[in-house]
Amino acid sequence: xxxxxxxxxxxxxxxxxxxxxxENVPEDKLTWKPHEKSMTAGQLAxxxxxxxxxxxxxxxxxxxxxxxxxRGNPQPKSVGEVLAALDESVKTVRQILPxxxxxxxxxxxxxxxxxxxxLSVPRAALVRNIMLNHWYHHRGxxxxxxxxxxxxxxxxxxxxxxxxPDFMQRK
Numbered sequence: 001x002x003x004x005x006x007x008x009x010x011x012x013x014x015x016x017x018x019x020x021x022x023e024n025v026p027e028d029k030l031t032w033k034p035h036e037k038s039m040t041a042g043q044l045a046x047x048x049x050x051x052x053x054x055x056x057x058x059x060x061x062x063x064x065x066x067x068x069x070x071r072g073n074p075q076p077k078s079v080g081e082v083l084a085a086l087d088e089s090v091k092t093v094r095q096i097l098p099x100x101x102x103x104x105x106x107x108x109x110x111x112x113x114x115x116x117x118x119l120s121v122p123r124a125a126l127v128r129n130i131m132l133n134h135w136y137h138h139r140g141x142x143x144x145x146x147x148x149x150x151x152x153x154x155x156x157x158x159x160x161x162x163x164x165p166d167f168m169q170r171k
Contacts, residue, residue: 003105003124008097010132011052015090016166018135020154021142022049022086025079029149041145043073045082048138053089055131056096059123063110066118097127 022045030042039047058064076082105124110117121129139156146153152162159165 003102004097004100007124007127007132008093011093011097014132014135015086017154017156018048018139019083019086021139021146021156022082023079024146024151024154025082025142026149026151027079029151030076030079032145032149034145034148039073040075041142041149042076042082044138044142044145045079046076046085047073048135048142049082049086050089051135051138052131053092055126055134056093059100059109059126059131060096062107063112066111066113093131 025041025045030045031040033040038044058067076085100123105127106122108120109123109126111119143153143156143160147161153160155163155165157165159168
C-alpha cells in the first residue's frame with residue numbers, strides 16, 4: 001500500500017470522529033474559553049476543522065515560509081460555519097493527498113524563516129505529525145472543552161463518559 005493511501009485511510013476514519021466532536025460544540029458556547037490564554041471553543045473548533053486542508057496545501061510545495069503562529073484563529077459565528085470549513089478541508093485532503101507518490105512522500109519538505117530552514121522532514125512526517133497527530137491533539141483539547149461546557153463528549157478510541165465507540169454500539 002502506498003504511503004499516501006495508508007494515511008488517507010486513517011484520515012477517512014478520523015473524519016467521522018472529528019465531525020462528532022465538532023457537532024457537539026454548543027452554539028451558545030462558541031465564545032467560551034477555559035482560561036484567558038486559551039482559544040475560545042469556536043476558535044478551537046475552527047482550528048480543528050481547517051488543520052487537514054491547511055496542512056495538506058502546505059505540503060504541496062517542497063519549501064514554505066513559516067506561518068505567523070501569533071495571528072490567532074478566526075471566531076466562527078456558528079457550528080454550521082465550522083462544519084462547512086471541515087467539509088472543505090476534507091475535500092482538499094481527498095484531492096491532494098492521493099497525488100503524492102511514495103517518492104514524493106519521502107522527499108524532504110522544509111519550513112523556513114527569513115530563508116533559513118527551521119524544519120526539514122520527509123513530507124510523510126509532515127502529514128503524519130502535523131496534519132494527523134496535531135489534529136488529534138486539538139480534538140482531545142476540544143473533548144475537555146465539551147465536558148467543561150456541559151456538552152456530551154463523543155467516543156474516540158474507546159468509551160467516553162457519554163458514549164460507547166461505534167464498534168460497541170448495539171445494533
